[in-house]
Amino acid sequence: MAGVEAPCALIVMGVSGSGKSTIAELLGQRLGWRFEDGDSFHPARNVEKMRAGHPLTDEDRWPWLNAIADEIARVCDKGGHVIIACSALKHTYRDVLLRGRSDVRFVFLKGSQELIADRLSHRKGHFMPPGLLTSQFNTLEPPEASEHVITVSIDESVETIVDGIVRQLRFDGVKR
Numbered sequence: 001m002a003g004v005e006a007p008c009a010l011i012v013m014g015v016s017g018s019g020k021s022t023i024a025e026l027l028g029q030r031l032g033w034r035f036e037d038g039d040s041f042h043p044a045r046n047v048e049k050m051r052a053g054h055p056l057t058d059e060d061r062w063p064w065l066n067a068i069a070d071e072i073a074r075v076c077d078k079g080g081h082v083i084i085a086c087s088a089l090k091h092t093y094r095d096v097l098l099r100g101r102s103d104v105r106f107v108f109l110k111g112s113q114e115l116i117a118d119r120l121s122h123r124k125g126h127f128m129p130p131g132l133l134t135s136q137f138n139t140l141e142p143p144e145a146s147e148h149v150i151t152v153s154i155d156e157s158v159e160t161i162v163d164g165i166v167r168q169l170r171f172d173g174v175k176r
């Protein structure tokens with residue numbers, strides 16, 4: 001995409017179970033960029049709230065999103081690169097994450113509720129109850145083209161999805 005700055009950070013976004021951690025980790029290996037899971041930036045009370053089956057509110061999410069934005073600034077301002085998995089469901093959340101930067105890009109993992117519910121029903125050892133998926137879809141504001149997002153369908157193998165993202169990034173001028 002002409003005129004878009006080469007990113008120092010990629011945020012892999014989408015609802016719970018869309019594959020953010022899985023895709024972001026492999027993409028990090030492919031690009032040689034460090035992967036960080038946005039889940040690890042939640043205050044403990046947020047994790048306990050979700051574990052107990054309650055969706056987060058905006059007020060719960062602001063400190064979490066700001067902590068991720070701090071990490072992006074820390075890495076990017078010293079010339080590093082990072083890939084972060086973070087649901088980033090609303091436009092306002094993405095604004096908080098971006099802090100006006102033009103060197104941060106979103107990769108949106110797009111898929112049907114039916115497919116994601118099926119994947120979540122098989123996921124083991126995660127605090128997030130599959131029952132919160134409907135609230136995730138209700139909260140989701142899919143990114144628009146003006147957000148310079150790379151949108152990929154999750155209805156493919158992990159390798160195929162990552163290949164597609166890498167191709168798109170190279171097309172956009174990221175040489176790694």
Ligand SMILES: Nc1ncnc2c1ncn2[C@@H]1O[C@H](COP(=O)(O)OP(=O)(O)O)[C@@H](O)[C@H]1O
Nearest residue numbers: 015016017018019020021022119123156157158
């Ligand atoms: N493209 C894919 N094909 C099949 N299974 C997938 C794919 N992407 C992710 N998964 C599986 O779906 C589940 C949810 O993925 P995960 O990365 O934990 O999602 P998120 O981080 O968005 O919550 C995991 O069990 C993961 O192994």
Ligand SMILES: O=C(O)[C@H](O)[C@@H](O)[C@H](O)[C@H](O)COP(=O)(O)O
Nearest residue numbers: 015016017021039056061087128
């Ligand atoms: O409600 C949210 O803002 C997000 O869903 C976020 O809190 C995160 O997604 C959860 O930590 C669940 O983790 P997974 O997305 O990895 O399932």
